[in-house]
Amino acid sequence: MTVSPLSGKRILLLIGGGIAAYKCLDLIRRLRERGAAVRAVLTRAGSEFVTPLSVSALTEDKVYSDLFDLTDEAEMGHIQLSRDADLLVLAPATADLIAKMATGRADDLASTVLLATDTPVLAAPAMNVRMWQHPATQRNVNQIERDGVTLVGPNEGSMACNEYGMGRMAEPMEIVAAIETAFSVPHRPLAGRRIVVTSGPTHEPIDPVRYIANRSSGKQGHAVARAAQMAGADVTLISGPVSIEDPPDVTMVRVETAQDMLAAVETALPADALVMAAAVADWRVVERQEDKIKKADGGVPHSIALTENPDILATVGHAGARRPRLVIGFAAETQNLLENAGAKLRSKGADWIVANDVSPEGGVFGGDRNTVRILHANRVDSLPTQSKDAVAAHLVERIDAFFNGIDTAASLESDPK
Numbered sequence: 001m002t003v004s005p006l007s008g009k010r011i012l013l014l015i016g017g018g019i020a021a022y023k024c025l026d027l028i029r030r031l032r033e034r035g036a037a038v039r040a041v042l043t044r045a046g047s048e049f050v051t052p053l054s055v056s057a058l059t060e061d062k063v064y065s066d067l068f069d070l071t072d073e074a075e076m077g078h079i080q081l082s083r084d085a086d087l088l089v090l091a092p093a094t095a096d097l098i099a100k101m102a103t104g105r106a107d108d109l110a111s112t113v114l115l116a117t118d119t120p121v122l123a124a125p126a127m128n129v130r131m132w133q134h135p136a137t138q139r140n141v142n143q144i145e146r147d148g149v150t151l152v153g154p155n156e157g158s159m160a161c162n163e164y165g166m167g168r169m170a171e172p173m174e175i176v177a178a179i180e181t182a183f184s185v186p187h188r189p190l191a192g193r194r195i196v197v198t199s200g201p202t203h204e205p206i207d208p209v210r211y212i213a214n215r216s217s218g219k220q221g222h223a224v225a226r227a228a229q230m231a232g233a234d235v236t237l238i239s240g241p242v243s244i245e246d247p248p249d250v251t252m253v254r255v256e257t258a259q260d261m262l263a264a265v266e267t268a269l270p271a272d273a274l275v276m277a278a279a280v281a282d283w284r285v286v287e288r289q290e291d292k293i294k295k296a297d298g299g300v301p302h303s304i305a306l307t308e309n310p311d312i313l314a315t316v317g318h319a320g321a322r323r324p325r326l327v328i329g330f331a332a333e334t335q336n337l338l339e340n341a342g343a344k345l346r347s348k349g350a351d352w353i354v355a356n357d358v359s360p361e362g363g364v365f366g367g368d369r370n371t372v373r374i375l376h377a378n379r380v381d382s383l384p385t386q387s388k389d390a391v392a393a394h395l396v397e398r399i400d401a402f403f404n405g406i407d408t409a410a411s412l413e414s415d416p417k
C-alpha cells in the first residue's frame with residue numbers, strides 16, 4: 001500500500017460563497033480518505049450554498065464561521081487556525097475573496113486568516129466567465145500569484161449561469177492533485193521579501209600588493225544568504241574577498257573595501273531586511289600608496305597612518321525612511337560578550353545583534369560551527385552550538401516570524417536581561 005503525500009497533513013479549507021461550494025463536500029471526503037485532517041472555515045456567503053452541518057459532519061470537527069464569534073476566538077484564535085495548518089485551501093475562490101487577498105483586506109474570518117498567515121495558500125477560483133476575464137480580476141489574480149498563492153483552475157466549461165467559458169472551479173480530484181504537488185514543493189515563506197546580506201572581510205589596501213584584513217571566512221554570511229534565498233527571498237549578497245562558493249540564485253556584489261561595501265549596501269536599498277554579517281575593517285590607510293612600498297626606500301616603514309571607516313550598520317540603522325524594517329548586526333567579541341554586543345545594539349540602531357565569541361578557543365573564524373546569542377532590546381536568546389548553516393536557517397525562521405508579527409521568545413530559551 002502506498003502512503004499518500006497527504007497523510008498526516010493538516011488542511012484548512014476556506015469555503016467561499018459560490019455555487020461550486022458543493023464540490024467542497026466531496027473534496028473534504030477525498031482529502032480525508034488520503035489521511036489528511038481537514039478543518040473548515042465557512043464564509044457567510046459560503047453558508048448560503050452548503051450548510052455548516054454537512055461540512056462539520058464530513059470534517060468531523062467544528063466549522064469556523066465568523067471572525068467575531070467570541071467563543072471561537074477564545075478557543076481558537078484566527079492566527080492559531082492558520083498556524084495549525086500545513087496548507088490553506090481556498091475553494092471556491094470567488095472574485096470577491098481574490099480581490100480581498102490582493103488588497104490585503106480582512107473583514108471576516110476567512111479573509112483575516114488569509115492575511116494573518118505565512119502558511120502556503122492554494123486557491124481554486126470559480127466565477128462567471130465575464131467576472132474572471134474582467135481586467136480587475138485578472139489584476140488581482142496576478143497580484144496574489146506574485147504574493148505566492150498557487151492557483152488550480154479555473155476550467156473552461158458550461159456554467160450554472162447558462163454561459164460557457166473559463167470560470168468553472170477545478171474538480172475535487174484536480175484540487176487533490178494540486179494539493180499533493182503543493183506538498184512536494186519547498187515552503188517559501190520569504191517570497192516577495194528583499195533581503196540584503198553582507199559577508200566576509202573587507203580588505204583595506206596599503207599599496208597595490210598589501211592590505212589590512214581580518215580572519216572572516218564569509219561562511220556565516222553566505223549561509224544566511226543561502227537560507228534566505230531557499231526561503232524564497234530576493235537576496236543581494238554583498239561580499240568582501242572570500243574563497244568560498246557563491247550561493248545559488250542570489251544577486252552577488254563583490255567589493256573590496258568598507259567604503260565600497262557601504263556604497264553597495266546603499267545601492268541595494270530599499271530592502272525589507274539587512275543582515276550585516278560582514279567583518280568590516282574598522283580602519284583604512286589614510287594614504288594608499290600607488291606603487292609598492294620598497295624595502296630599499298628606507299627599511300621598515302615608520303608607521304602607517306589609519307583613519308576610521310564608515311560604520312555601515314550604524315549608517316543604515318539610523319537611515320530614517322530608507323532604513324529596512326529589520327536591521328540585524330553581528331558582533332564578534334573575545335570578551336564581555338553580552339555587554340559589548342548590547343552596546344552595539346543600541347549605538348548602531350540595530351533591531352537584533354547576533355553575538356558570537358570569536359576568542360581563539362571558540363574556533364569560529366574559518367570553522368563550520370558557531371555558538372551565538374541573539375540580543376534584542378529587552379532580552380537575549382541563547383542558541384546551542386550548531387553548524388553555521390543551522391544558525392542561518394534559525395535566523396531566517398526568526399526573520400520570517402518577525403515579518404509575521406510573531407514573537408519567537410516563547411519557543412526558545414531566553415535569559416531576560
Ligand code: CTP
Nearest residue numbers: 276277278280309310311312313329330331332
Ligand atoms: N560594522 C559595520 N561597519 C563597520 C564596522 C562594523 O557595519 N565599519 C558592523 C558589522 O558588520 C557587524 C557590527 O557592525 O554587524 C559589529 O561589528 P564588530 O566588528 O563586532 O564591531 P565594531 O563596531 O567594529 O566594534 P569593535 O571592533 O570595537 O568590537
